Amino acid sequence: MVSLDAGELTTRELNRKIKDLAEKGDAEIVITNPAAKHNVAVGVRNKCSISIEGSVGYYAASQLDGPEITIDGNAGWALGENLMSGKISLSRSAGASVAASMRGGEIFIGGSSGARAGIGMKGGTLIVGGDSGFLTGFMMQKGRIIVCGDVGDAAGDSMYEGTIYVGGEVGSLGADAMFDEITEDELIGLWNELEQKGITEKPKFRKIISEKKLYHYDTLERLERTLI
Amino acid sequence: MCGIAGIMYKESRLTGLAPIGDDLVKMLETMVHRGHDSAGVTISGESVDSDLLIRIWADESAPAAETIERAKETLAINGGAIVTAEARDSYLRLTANYEGDVPQLADALLKTPGVVLHSIGENSEVIKDVGTPMVIDETHEIRKISGTHGVGHVRMATESAVDISHAHPFWAYPFTDVTVVHNGQLTNYHGMKREYESRGHHFQTHNDSELIAVYLADKLSEGAELEEALRESMDDLDGTFTYLVSTKDGMGYAKDRWAAKPLVLMETDSVVALASEEVALRSVFTEELVRTEPQEQEVMTWSA
Numbered sequence: 270m271v272s273l274d275a276g277e278l279t280t281r282e283l284n285r286k287i288k289d290l291a292e293k294g295d296a297e298i299v300i301t302n303p304a305a306k307h308n309v310a311v312g313v314r315n316k317c318s319i320s321i322e323g324s325v326g327y328y329a330a331s332q333l334d335g336p337e338i339t340i341d342g343n344a345g346w347a348l349g350e351n352l353m354s355g356k357i358s359l360s361r362s363a364g365a366s367v368a369a370s371m372r373g374g375e376i377f378i379g380g381s382s383g384a385r386a387g388i389g390m391k392g393g394t395l396i397v398g399g400d401s402g403f404l405t406g407f408m409m410q411k412g413r414i415i416v417c418g419d420v421g422d423a424a425g426d427s428m429y430e431g432t433i434y435v436g437g438e439v440g441s442l443g444a445d446a447m448f449d450e451i452t453e454d455e456l457i458g459l460w461n462e463l464e465q466k467g468i469t470e471k472p473k474f475r476k477i478i479s480e481k482k483l484y485h486y487d488t489l490e491r492l493e494r495t496l497i
Numbered sequence: 498m499c500g501i502a503g504i505m506y507k508e509s510r511l512t513g514l515a516p517i518g519d520d521l522v523k524m525l526e527t528m529v530h531r532g533h534d535s536a537g538v539t540i541s542g543e544s545v546d547s548d549l550l551i552r553i554w555a556d557e558s559a560p561a562a563e564t565i566e567r568a569k570e571t572l573a574i575n576g577g578a579i580v581t582a583e584a585r586d587s588y589l590r591l592t593a594n595y596e597g598d599v600p601q602l603a604d605a606l607l608k609t610p611g612v613v614l615h616s617i618g619e620n621s622e623v624i625k626d627v628g629t630p631m632v633i634d635e636t637h638e639i640r641k642i643s644g645t646h647g648v649g650h651v652r653m654a655t656e657s658a659v660d661i662s663h664a665h666p667f668w669a670y671p672f673t674d675v676t677v678v679h680n681g682q683l684t685n686y687h688g689m690k691r692e693y694e695s696r697g698h699h700f701q702t703h704n705d706s707e708l709i710a711v712y713l714a715d716k717l718s719e720g721a722e723l724e725e726a727l728r729e730s731m732d733d734l735d736g737t738f739t740y741l742v743s744t745k746d747g748m749g750y751a752k753d754r755w756a757a758k759p760l761v762l763m764e765t766d767s768v769v770a771l772a773s774e775e776v777a778l779r780s781v782f783t784e785e786l787v788r789t790e791p792q793e794q795e796v797m798t799w800s801a
Contacts (some may be wrong), residue, residue, distance in 0.1 A: 305775035323785055326776050342785055345775060346759060364790055365756065383790045384756035403756050403793045421792060 275309065276302035284311055291315040291336065307345065310338060316355070327364070330357045333374075346383070349376045352393060365402065368395040371412065377466055384421070387414045390431060398468055404443065406433045406477070415459060417472055425477045429484060434459060436472025447480040498653045499665075499680040500528030501760075502772040503741040504781070505646035505748045505799050514544060518642035521649040524770075524777040525630035531773060532653035535664035536633050537625025539676040539743045542645025542801050545620050547580040547592040549599070549673070552615040552622045553606065554588055554661055561587035564611030571609045575602050586636060590622065600671035604699075613662050613701065618674040619745055620644075625664040645801035646748050648741045650678035657704040666743070667707045669714030670699055674745035677713065679706035680758045680773060681738035689733075709740055717744075727751040727796040739791075741771060749798035756793035763788045769799050 271290055275283055283300070287310055290296040296317040303309050307326035310319055316335040324342030331350035339358045346364040349357045352371045362380030366388055373393045381399035390409040400418035407423070409431040419437035426443020434451070442448070451474055460471045502524040506515035521538045543550065551572075555564035565584050569591070572579060577595040584590075595602060599617060606614050616623035621644070626633045630651060634640055650665035657663050669675035683689075686705040689712070694700065698711050712733065716726035723742065727749050739758035741750050750771055752760060763770050763778050763786045770778050778786060791797070 305779045307774075307776070324775055324779070326774060343761075343775060343788055345761075361787070362790065364759065364761070384793060 270297040270299060272299045272301060274301050275306060276304060280306060280308050283309065287313055287319065291317040303342070305343070305345065310336075324361070333357070343380075348378075352376060362399070367397075368393075368414075371395065381418065386416075387412070387433075390414070396463070396466065398466070400437065403440075406431065406446075407443070409433075415463070415474075417463065417468060417470070425479070427483065428477075428479045430479060433477040434474040435477065436470075436474050439475065439477070442477065445480050445483040446477050449476045449478045451476040498531050498655075500525065500531030500651040500773045500777070501648070501665075501678045501680050501739065501741050502528070502650075502770075502777050503646070503648040503678075503743070503748055503750070504768065504770045505801055506768050507799065507801060508767055509645045510542065510801055514542065514643035514645065516640075517541075517644040517647040518639040520770075520781050521647050522630050522634050522640050523780040524772055525649045525651050527777045527780040528651055528772065528774055529629050529631075532651035533629060534652045534654050534659045535625065535627040535661070536630045536649070536651045537623060537664045537666050537678075538639055538647055538649040539616070539621055539623050539666045539678075540639070540642045540644040540647040541618070541621035541674065541743050541745065541748075543620050543622065543642065545592055548594045548596070548619065549577075549592070549602075550616075550618050550620065550622050551591040551593060551606075552588070552617075552624065553591070554613040554615055555611050556587075556613050556662075559611045564609075565589045567609050568606060568612050571605050571612070572602070575605050577602065588624075588637070599673055603671040607699070607701070614668070614670070616668040616676060617671070621647075621674045621676070621743065621745065623666050623668055623676055625650075625666065626661055627659065627664065645746075646743060646799075648676065648678045648743045648748065650680075655682060657702065662702050663704045665706060667702075667704070667710040669710035669717075670701065672714035672717060675710065675714055675717065675742065677706065677710040677740055677742050679709055679738055679740040681740070681753065682736050683708055683734055683738065684736040685734070686736075705736075706740075709734065709738070709742075713742055723747050723749055724796060724798045727798065731794050731796070739773075747798055747800050749796060750791065751796045752791050752793060754794050760791050761788045762791055762797075 300321045303323045305324045312332045314334040319338045321340040327345040334353035337356045343361045344363045347366045350369045354374045358377045363382045365383035370389045384402040388407045392412045397416045401416045403421040405420045406425045414433045417436040422440035423443035425446030509515040555561040577593045580592040665678045666676040683705040737757040
């Protein structure tokens with residue numbers, strides 16, 4: 270295990286050291302004194318374990334492919350942006366745009382998340398233990414968002430694909446979003462998944478999907494045409 | 498992009514004034530990446546042994562010393578008695594006894610050649626300049642000023658000029674002690690400005706954020722409570738905004754319907770602090786914080 274004191278390093282130095290350790294394989298890294306700095310632990314593309322002891326600022330743990338990161342504190346805007354694979358677990362609350370453009374892996378928020386959680390999500394799973402703000406799942410294209418508490422207004426606005434599960438109240442549905450029936454198996458599966466995160470309540474989740482009335486893709490992209 | 502910050506020690510009026518200037522400079526300095534152009538603070542709840550605290554900047558149209566003397570003369574002609582006068586570069590900080598009409602005094606000062614009026618308060622002052630918070634503190638010694646609460650701003654201009662007058666905070670002319678710092682852009686600025694001007698309100702700059710100060714002043718002068726005025730601004734102001742307002746004994750925030758501009762909040766029984774980023778809160782409070790993030794269309798106010 271290697272401990273890095275974020276208070277003694279510039280963000281660039283800190284991220285360089287994390288990358289070097291991760292590239293050597295099976296690294297266990299502990300980061301102390303992050304003090305809500307921005308851009309902590311970004312761009313790591315190897316499997317490794319990173320434990321951050323304190324709050325982080327904007328874009329923390331973004332552009333990742335492989336690591337498992339635990340953060341004991343809060344996070345600013347855009348935690349876990351563009352996660353390709355790996356896991357991020359945050360003990361408290363995240364700012365706006367958590368999991369923006371996420372493609373794979375899992376992000377768990379112990380507290381609540383701000384506006385636009387899962388904006389442009391293209392895969393993977395975002396779990397929010399508390400509430401999630403305005404425009405949750407805005408323009409999401411794939412993947413799952415599981416919110417145990419309430420979501421704000423315009424949930425699932427302009428979503429193309431993917432699913433949003435909400436355990437509490439839904440402020441309002443966004444454009445082209447609709448409620449869908451949730452099956453018993455689906456519900457039990459969600460409860461089991463949450464139990465592994467230490468969430469033992471069993472909310473009666475509601476399911477939001479795209480109504481696809483704004484969904485007009487009759488013309489394929491140039492690259493797609495060559496595949497048919 | 499801009500950075501905003503605010504802090505209030507809720508019981509400092511009883512327990513002793515708090516280091517508001519020091520706290521605001523620290524908070525703003527950690528957010529200097531959000532705006533290098535200019536910076537400023539309002540420090541409220543200062544101990545003032547006179548009726549008014551007036552902050553004036555002498556623009557470049559004449560030697561500063563001449564403008565400063567003219568400002569003092571204007572104050573005297575209008576019935577004001579200067580208690581203290583502290584000139585620093587092209588800035589003048591006056592404390593004065595004055596029993597007349599404040600708007601009348603404000604108008605007289607504004608008509609004085611070279612005078613730019615940054616604030617008139619009973620217990621607050623606006624200090625703003627071009628440069629970063631640390632640079633500004635070297636000139637104005639903000640860190641030495643105590644009070645009960647205050648707000649501050651670092652600016653990255655997206656419209657209007659980069660100069661001293663277009664820096665935040667904006668004073669809600671001619672309403673004493675009401676000042677605003679704003680992160681965002683107002684898209685119905687020109688229409689609302691014309692409407693207010695037709696009703697006799699005065700704008701000192703071309704900065705859209707000044708509209709918020711004038712808007713709140715107008716609401717408060719009609720008898721609205723601060724929270725009510727903030728809530729009504731949600732419907733009346735168009736665009737993106739998170740703004741903080743400081744009054745003689747209060748502070749509040751409002752966040753637009755899109756939740757487009759950040760704000761985090763930390764509150765205990767004795768203190769409340771707000772900032773665009775948590776890193777700013779951590780510059781004042783070193784321990785890990787339980788903080789919240791206000792969401793869309795939220796307003797909140799506190800009293801010192």
